[in-house]
Amino acid sequence: MAFTFKVDPALGLIFYVGLNATGTEILEAEKAASNSPLRQPNMKIIVDITQGGLDFEWSDIKKVYRMNRNRLENGNKLEATAVITYNNFANTFGDIFRMVGEGIPINLGMFSTLPDAIKWLDLSDKEVEILEIQKELMRKLRE
Numbered sequence: 001m002a003f004t005f006k007v008d009p010a011l012g013l014i015f016y017v018g019l020n021a022t023g024t025e026i027l028e029a030e031k032a033a034s035n036s037p038l039r040q041p042n043m044k045i046i047v048d049i050t051q052g053g054l055d056f057e058w059s060d061i062k063k064v065y066r067m068n069r070n071r072l073e074n075g076n077k078l079e080a081t082a083v084i085t086y087n088n089f090a091n092t093f094g095d096i097f098r099m100v101g102e103g104i105p106i107n108l109g110m111f112s113t114l115p116d117a118i119k120w121l122d123l124s125d126k127e128v129e130i131l132e133i134q135k136e137l138m139r140k141l142r143e
Contacts, residue, residue, distance in 0.1 A: 002018055002019050002021045002022070002025050002052070002141070003016065003017070003018040003019075003025040003028075003029045003141075004137055005017070005029050005032070006133055006136070006137060007033055007039055008038070009040055011126050011130065012040070012043050013043055013044050013046065013121075013123065013126075013130065013133075014033050014043050015045075015046045015048070015134065015137060016029055016030075016045070016047045017048045017141060018047070018048070018049045018141075019052040019141050019142075020052035021052065023059075023063075023064075027063055030067070041077070042077060042079060043079055044079060044080050044081075044123060045079055045080065045081040046082050046083075046084065046114070046130070047081065047083045048084045048114065048134060048137075049084065049085045050086055050112075078106060078107055080109070080120075081107065081108050081109070082108075082109045082117035082118075082120055083109070084111050084113065084114055085110065085111075085112070109121075114131065114134060115127065
């Protein structure tokens with residue numbers, strides 16, 4: 001598995017980690033997290049793709065756009081999502097997604113460090129717990 005996640009209702013957080021993830025894997029993990037009994041509205045989201053590449057296709061971007069449009073139409077608020085990456089293409093992807101998402105109030109931040117993402121999500125008081133989740137998910141992916 002190149003992509004995994006943890007839903008932590010105590011932190012109000014969904015944390016995804018990927019190793020050379022594809023858009024399809026990310027969307028499958030998102031669907032699984034959304035269906036988790038631990039999932040609550042208005043959770044904050046971290047997507048850590050610092051340990052590998054990101055293989056996103058135009059069709060993946062359109063799927064994410066439709067997914068967010070459906071959430072809004074069903075009365076759900078789009079959640080703050082912090083993406084952590086060292087990849088310049090992934091940063092460009094964030095800009096592309098914002099442009100494609102015209103009319104959708106996307107709350108997306110792109111960061112190069114987890115502490116910066118945690119601060120942007122206003123979760124600094126939970127940084128120790130979030131760093132432990134990251135380690136746990138990385139171990140899981142490498143097994």
